[in-house]
Amino acid sequence: MDQRKGKNSISSKRYNRGLVLRLIASGECSSRIQLSRTTRLAKMTVSNIVSEFLDRGLIEESEEELTEACGRNPRKLTLSENAPKAAGLLIFRDRIEAVLCTLDLKILDTEHVYFQELTGEKMMEYSFQVLDRILEKEENILGIGAAVIGPVDTREGILLNPPRFYGIENIKILEALKSRYPFPVYLDHDNNSAALAEKLYGAGKKCQDFLFLGISNGIGSGIISRGEVYHSIRGLSPEIGHVSIDCGGPLCSCGSRGCLELYANTHVVLNKLRSVTGLPLEFGEFFQLKDHQGAEEILSQMVRDISAALISTMNLFNPELIVLGHDCMDWSDKYVEMLEDLINEKKMAQGQERIPVRKAHFGKNAQLAGAAANVVNQVFQGKLLFS
Numbered sequence: 122m123d124q125r126k127g128k129n130s131i132s133s134k135r136y137n138r139g140l141v142l143r144l145i146a147s148g149e150c151s152s153r154i155q156l157s158r159t160t161r162l163a164k165m166t167v168s169n170i171v172s173e174f175l176d177r178g179l180i181e182e183s184e185e186e187l188t189e190a191c192g193r194n195p196r197k198l199t200l201s202e203n204a205p206k207a208a209g210l211l212i213f214r215d216r217i218e219a220v221l222c223t224l225d226l227k228i229l230d231t232e233h234v235y236f237q238e239l240t241g242e243k244m245m246e247y248s249f250q251v252l253d254r255i256l257e258k259e260e261n262i263l264g265i266g267a268a269v270i271g272p273v274d275t276r277e278g279i280l281l282n283p284p285r286f287y288g289i290e291n292i293k294i295l296e297a298l299k300s301r302y303p304f305p306v307y308l309d310h311d312n313n314s315a316a317l318a319e320k321l322y323g324a325g326k327k328c329q330d331f332l333f334l335g336i337s338n339g340i341g342s343g344i345i346s347r348g349e350v351y352h353s354i355r356g357l358s359p360e361i362g363h364v365s366i367d368c369g370g371p372l373c374s375c376g377s378r379g380c381l382e383l384y385a386n387t388h389v390v391l392n393k394l395r396s397v398t399g400l401p402l403e404f405g406e407f408f409q410l411k412d413h414q415g416a417e418e419i420l421s422q423m424v425r426d427i428s429a430a431l432i433s434t435m436n437l438f439n440p441e442l443i444v445l446g447h448d449c450m451d452w453s454d455k456y457v458e459m460l461e462d463l464i465n466e467k468k469m470a471q472g473q474e475r476i477p478v479r480k481a482h483f484g485k486n487a488q489l490a491g492a493a494a495n496v497v498n499q500v501f502q503g504k505l506l507f508s
């Protein structure tokens with residue numbers, strides 16, 4: 122289905138409002154006439170929705186005339202600065218962050234707590250701390266979106282048992298947030314959330330099917346399928362870090378052998394780089410080394426390992442694009458291109474178009490913006506803000 126087409130029935134009022142707001146917020150449409158053409162809604166319907174949005178202060182009409190003049194003086198429609206905001210909460214292995222975002226996912230403010238130890242109780246205490254501080258800064262909040270490391274049961278909103286996460290398991294995050302805050306709360310996996318941000322406003326804006334690959338001290342993924350975040354019926358997210366690239370390889374914490382995460386997570390690769398080169402550099406700095414054979418061999422092997430898991434995954438769902446996030450933002454172009462070459466040389470569907478590999482538009486903030494995107498997406502689907 123073309124996700125830019127409107128629906129012409131009374132029951133679809135909310136859907137159409139979400140759609141029109143998305144098209145304006147994303148800059149895809151900036152006049153009534155463009156909105157009408159894109160959504161195929163009647164001009165009168167679009168005009169009524171736009172008037173309602175102007176009255177509610179969701180959008181603004183600027184004096185600037187559009188060059189593509191069609192009809193009388195079309196004025197440019199943009200998101201209003203006074204439009205409501207989305208709050209986000211991000212739970213990582215080393216920090217908990219809160220964010221305040223506009224509906225077009227501009228980050229207005231952040232708060233964070235770093236830690237080296239954590240309990241389930243502390244995790245919620247820190248989450249409340251950073252969220253309380255963020256919520257004090259804005260009165261017009263639509264909701265809270267949480268993005269958390271996996272595995273997470275997105276259906277019930279429960280953080281299950283992430284490896285290397287201080288032994289914390291089975292925390293009912295959604296319930297805890299809902300009982301503390303008077304807003305709607307949504308929760309998803311951190312990389313699903315990042316994929317959603319990239320779908321709404323980033324590298325995947327024009328794609329219906331793509332994979333977001335987030336590599337840090339763990340390796341995770343988020344999948345956009347047919348324009349929506351892919352969720353299994355059991356609420357679990359795709360975990361590319363646990364795709365095996367060697368079934369006789371070392372034992373992984375998940376119980377399988379030879380999982381990608383054991384070979385290519387940042388911690389493992391960085392340790393190899395430091396011990397082979399003897400250089401106490403940070404991960405990103407190794408990409409800046411010129412003609413260092415030892416470092417290049419380790420980084421190339423990292424890319425080959427990642428390509429092996431990616432090819433298996435791609436052969437399963439044939440995405441249009443791969444988006445790299447997290448520590449992949451440090452990669453030099455040479456390694457991004459190497460990954461793109463490898464996956465395209467070996468993918469099954471050879472006759473098909475080349476699958477590009479791109480870095481995340483939101484960079485290292487993709488998961489953080491993604492937390493807020495979980496709220497914004499509800500608005501654009503007509504499930505929030507338009508009752």
Ligand SMILES: [Zn+2]
Pocket residue numbers: 362363364373374375376377378380382
């Ligand atoms: Zn594993």
